[in-house]
Amino acid sequence: MIFPSGRLVHVAAGFSVWAIIFALIYGMQGVGCRLDWDKVIILDTISLQRVQLVALYVAGLCVLMTIYACLSKHKGRPEQNAPRRFVTAVAVYGALAAFAAGGLSFVGVMWLTAC
Amino acid sequence: MRANKPMLSPIRLHKDLSAIWDTRPGLQRLASVNHTTLGKRFIVTAIVFFAIGGGLAMLIRAQLATSQSAFMEAGLYAQIFTMHGTVMMFLFAIPLFEGFAIYLLPKLVGARDFAFPRLTAYSYWCYLFGGSMLIVGMLAGVAPDSGWFMYTPLSSRTYMPGINADLWLLGITFVEISAICTAVEIAVSVLKVRAPGMSLDRMPIFAWYMLIVAFMMLVGFPPLILGSILLEVERAFDLPFFDPKRGGDPLLWQHLFWLFGHPEVYIIFLPAAGLVSTFLPVFAGRPLAGYIAVVIAVIAMGFLSFGLWVHHMYATGIPHLGLSFFAAASVLVAVPTAVQIFAWIATLAHGTPRFSLPMLYVFGMFFVFVIGGLTGVMLAIVPFNLQAHDTHFVVAHLHYVLIGGFVLPMIGAAYYWLPHITGRRPSRVMSNIGFWTIFAGFNVTFLAMHLTGLKGMPRRVHTYLPEYGWEALNFLSSFGSFIMAIGFAIAALDLLLIVRFAPRSTRNPWKAATLEWAMPIPPPSYNFASLPKIFRRADTLEPSTMAAELAGGMGYLAFTRNGQMETLGVEMVGGNTEQVIVLPRQTYLPLITAATTGVFFLLMLFKFYWLALVAIPLVVICFLFWTRDTGLRADVGPVPIGHGIVAPYHSESADAPSSWAMAFTLVADAMLYASLLFGGLFLWASAPNWPPAELPALGVVLPIGVVAAALAAMASGILALRNVGGAVSIPALALCAACHAIALACLFTLAVTGIPSFTQHALSAVIMVVIIYLAAHHAMGVVFALFGVARMISGKVSARRTLDLRIGNQWHLYTAGANFIGVLFMVGLIAIAGTGAAP
Amino acid sequence: MFPMFAAAGVSGCSGDLSTLSPAGPVAGSIATLWWVMAAGAALIFLIVMVLFLLVWLRPNFGRSFSQRAWILGGGLAFPIPLLVPLLVYSFQQGEILLHIGGPTETPVRIEARARMWQWEFIYLDEDTAPSTVGVLHIPAGALVKVTATSEDVIHSFWVPRLSGKVDAIPGHRARVRFLANTPNTYRGACAEFCGSGHAGMLFSVQVHKPEDYARLIKAARDTSLRASLAQVHP
């Protein structure tokens, strides 16, 4: 992924993605329950509901990590002036915080009662 | 600094600027658009509402002081606590911080006013009228009485047939319009209207807070506006969004309400925190520690606060996994809050703190807010919440947060900026007594109340039996609350005395290092006689020397031109000068427009629905009048701003504030739309009695027709812009209007032919609302297109002055996108309506 | 501040509706959770206030730590190790309470049907589905599963001494499981505001010895549809 450097919207990039993942996981949890995916056993005791949510969780974390990695490439670029450096720093640490937040917000998908 | 024009004497400059900027005396005050005046109006009005809300609180406490109290009966008590909560949240807290922001922001960032002064005025009138509606209703004995969160079905027509609930829905929506306007105003102004050189990393920290709060408002308020519209439509026209017998769901209201309601708490807390972050460093004698950490923390809080809303709904039977997301986010949000608090501690630790009254309030804030935060974490824990929820434990918690996180710091801020607002010096003794009385009274009242709640007292009960063992605690709370009331009275009296009688203050009495002190106090209507250039972080300046320089005309725009109100616009990130923003002069239009808006709400309230429909175009016409004196009739090119620098007028700039205003308005609009679509999907997933007996049949032709027409409208808008000045431009815009009209016709036909009965099932009702939403956008699309034509004919558009067309195109683009998504949504929802077994 | 709670804990938590005098394992474990959290919160509160007062009133107190150390230490290192375990523990406790009794034990199934402003309890295990108004009868020591629903507005079923609340929402059926240790009478209240009768929407829970409960149910079984147990057993 290519980001132009030091854009203001980047400060919200990490957490925006966090919010989207949040909406997606919460939404898919509701949809899965509505369609009884928790009763579709795929493996041993693992339901389709659990599988799809864990997949979303893992995918979400990967996206957050990618955002962080892409943004941090811009950090410390010499051609940036002070304001752009500042914006980049906010964006990078913000994305890192969003990643950490993502890791904790959705861990429940691993074992909690889904429906 | 040296100006290139012959410099005017400071007195002359002051006179020239005052003649243009001052609010005129007498009745012409109603035409004021000045942010200093309006900020003060917001603050004073909010304080009046605080007094009303506080009076209601005293009535509540009087009722609960003893068991089996005969003071009020249940119905009256319900009105009182509903109004207390509503007044405090919507009519006191939000407007109060808006008032501070409106008063302070332009001064802090070195501007003469906000980007849209008339919008500020409109927002004030909407607030005043909406708030007054509620108060008048209360005095007439028809106050809303279903609690400040108005849960359905209790607030539905079946159980609340009177106008009480309508009063809440309409009055609050009116006030929310004000909040959305202010949010757009703040977001655009912070980003675009600053002093030259004030890049984002130099911006005063309060501007960062308010920028983020403004976005939170743009995203957080639309769900409630949508919810209110849906509930009002259900009450008025029987569309069953919340009626489980017809495929609706009371939980939909709860989701929409709390999707607004939780961020709301942070929307209230963050501005107060921002003010503390502004004045605490002054008393620490050094700039705020961890500027960047605070910015990141506030962004994090801004987002996380949108992931908490279901923690108000733990007991509704949502699966444990669903709850866990919200529990986690609720716990996580404590982390950026801690960062924020320790940034303050770090600032004090590395400074040389001095004692002062505002700092005493900061102490109060620490004490009270930290307890509120800790009980907040407890409430986020699902099992504990199931016990404490809906008891007086929650009442205690929320007051610890709101009073600790908002009221106390705001009083501190009031003392801090009082010399600025009034030019007078605060006294000491009485202010201290006031603080300690409030502080003691507050803790006596609400600390005990935690225990009352744990001992099982539900909230919103007007009476209880002596054998429950709540009486002593309640009496203590009531006793404390009267002490607290006395404390507030002392503080209010103290402030009043200062305003009237205190000796004049010196300039910059606190030795602050921010820009708002680089002007005479009380401030002149134009703030800065000339605009500063910023070379450093804006909390490390020397306002006293700057004040003299700026008053002497050594900055930019140290002159008047054509009797225009001018201020500078900058490039967002770097803060380089970009444009000269010409602001509109004093006018009654905001008042008239707000009054017209009020007529719409009153007509709705008294159930004159057809007349109300007529009022909507009237409001649009009012707004069209606003555009009469904007824009230039000829290309002017860059004009001098002093120091040999030139910049174009904003109507010739490629990045004018108004197109950002449109973009941010569309963000709020999109959020409203997203909430609606979410609502539809939610009903499918959660509501009983799905699918309906008869499904809507949209067919193929009409949906495709709508989308095609919307795309054509967008394309012709773009064509008009590309060829501006050429011969195709006006016809292209006419075509754009026609395409919108065609889309409108298609949607109308769709509604009439495709939908069985929209009162029969929530599915039809939702689709109906989507269609109305899109139709409204096409109708406005016609207005925008024709407006573009009018502007071209009147010569206000040229190849260089395309602002009006660009704004119109933003609308056409959004409408086309919304249409596409809307059609997909409708078709999709009907297709899945019958799948799966309803829960 | 918190010593007050502690004192109260010793003296008088025995109100009929007090969450702090639990009479069953569900309410019990939540009460314990409360006391642990209250103690932790008191400690955190003290630490923050002491730090604030020291840096405010004792110049030079905090200079030995860099600003960065203050912010990262106080903002991240201090709260995160406390919050994460609390959260994970609460998830686990939530699961346990949700499935209390495990998959093997069959609960006594009750429907709590709310309407303005009274509670009707329907004994779903009996063929005739007898019901009582205002009084819920359950056997001691047995797992009980209450399904709450409403005929009009939202109410909330709450017996503080036995368990947390569950909302009675029209069109929904939310569940709660709990046990009562010993025969006794407990009070319940409606916790969600439901109009002018909200404060009076009380009920009681009579916990019987299992054999008494069996007898009661047998008597009810003989009466016709939806006979009120309250009449049999005032």
Ligand code: HEM
């Ligand atoms: C001036 C001192 C205040 C006192 C003595 C007070 C007292 C109370 C009491 C006793 C209740 C519970 C009513 C009940 O559940 O029966 C309550 C509710 C509430 N209060 Fe206050 N309050 C005060 C200030 C505030 C402030 C400053 C705010 C907000 C900024 C606020 C917001 C609320 C809200 C939102 C509710 C919930 C209303 C509802 O249940 O619908 N209060 N207040």
Ligand SMILES: [Cu+2]
């Ligand atoms: Cu009830």
Ligand SMILES: [Cu+2]
């Ligand atoms: Cu109730």
